[in-house]
Amino acid sequence: MVKPEAGTAALDNEIMAERASSLGAAEAKVIAAMSALATAGTDNTTALAHGRSVVWAYFVHRELIGFRQHTEVIQSLNIPPEVIAGLGAIEKRQ
Template sequence: MSLSIADLAELRQRLTSGFGPIESEVMAEKAASLGYHGRQVEKAMAALQAFDAAPGTADERLILVKAAARDVWKFFVQREACGMRDQRDAIRHYGIPPEVLARLGAIEK
């Protein structure tokens, strides 16, 4: 059995990268999901900032805070799935306020 140039190139890629095609696909999916959830956190923080610039009722703000907490929680879970356990940089980068962080993991009916 002879190997083609394409087979040799694929084998070389596997040996040098340490990842096979399935592992590469999983990593790509994790990265895409992390990016998606990061954008959701950005939107939630922007919504809170916009509300604070032209405030409404406390109930309206509470709805935004709860939604932001859900988005941040999902983002943190995805970061942890990617091996990033320390959330301090993300909290600073996205400007996540303490009132949102206090609600992480809280389930309200």
């Protein structure tokens, strides 16, 4: 006898694995950007803008998966207040 729920369970597991993998990759980008920002300093506008962009994308990714609170990751990834203050801001292109 064919059990359709067995097929959907396998698919659900595959989807969950992809979500975890993509979230891990986004977090790795945040870690790299925060490391570069720590080296360059928050006065470096390029590093700061990149950090804001990467963190914003990571937070959107987390929210799409269902994680609405970011306080713990802000602390654990050492995301500085200067980054948080400019999340979602788009710089004027010339």
